[in-house]
Amino acid sequence: MTLHQSALREAATPAEQRFLDLYNDVASRLPGANSSAVRAWREAALDAFAIKGLPHRRVEEWKYTDLRVLMPEVYPLGGLKKEAPAGVDLDALIGHALSGLDAYKAVFADGHFVPSLSTIQTAPGVSFMPLRDALQDEGRTAASLSQWPLLETNVIAILSTAL
Numbered sequence: 001m002t003l004h005q006s007a008l009r010e011a012a013t014p015a016e017q018r019f020l021d022l023y024n025d026v027a028s029r030l031p032g033a034n035s036s037a038v039r040a041w042r043e044a045a046l047d048a049f050a051i052k053g054l055p056h057r058r059v060e061e062w063k064y065t066d067l068r069v070l071m072p073e074v075y076p077l078g079g080l081k082k083e084a085p086a087g088v089d090l091d092a093l094i095g096h097a098l099s100g101l102d103a104y105k106a107v108f109a110d111g112h113f114v115p116s117l118s119t120i121q122t123a124p125g126v127s128f129m130p131l132r133d134a135l136q137d138e139g140r141t142a143a144s145l146s147q148w149p150l151l152e153t154n155v156i157a158i159l160s161t162a163l
Contacts (some may be wrong), residue, residue, distance in 0.1 A: 017055050018074035032135030032142050041146035045161035060073050090117045
């Protein structure tokens with residue numbers, strides 16, 4: 001059952017309402033929108049957010065960071081770049097001492113895995129797939145991702161799952 005605008009609790013702030021509206025605006029364009037399992041997972045997360053709302057000072061873990069006060073508005077989602085930036089230099093980013101370590105490395109630039117600078121793909125049993133691709137996979141991957149339990153105690157994780 002999809003609540004989104006819960007009868008149990010109306011959006012207390014314009015930011016909370018904007019997140020609910022934002023989901024409705026972009027739901028059909030989010031990765032995995034064609035997968036019923038992913039859509040149901042996202043909508044369960046949005047329902048949990050509609051009930052909980054943004055964290056505020058009466059929530060113990062957030063008593064010093066009241067997001068209801070700090071987020072007077074919510075901006076539209078930014079577009080995601082499909083590729084990592086060109087010309088990434090690992091030595092320049094983390095220094096020669098760290099880049100030369102004899103260890104598996106997984107290098108990400110602007111949120112994108114950079115295989116040419118990484119060695120983790122040679123580790124046994126390790127593989128990387130962009131989350132966008134995994135969610136759009138009509139087979140097992142999207143369905144297995146959507147089986148992850150919602151972190152219902154963490155509103156930010158719930159909101160991240162929805163969007």
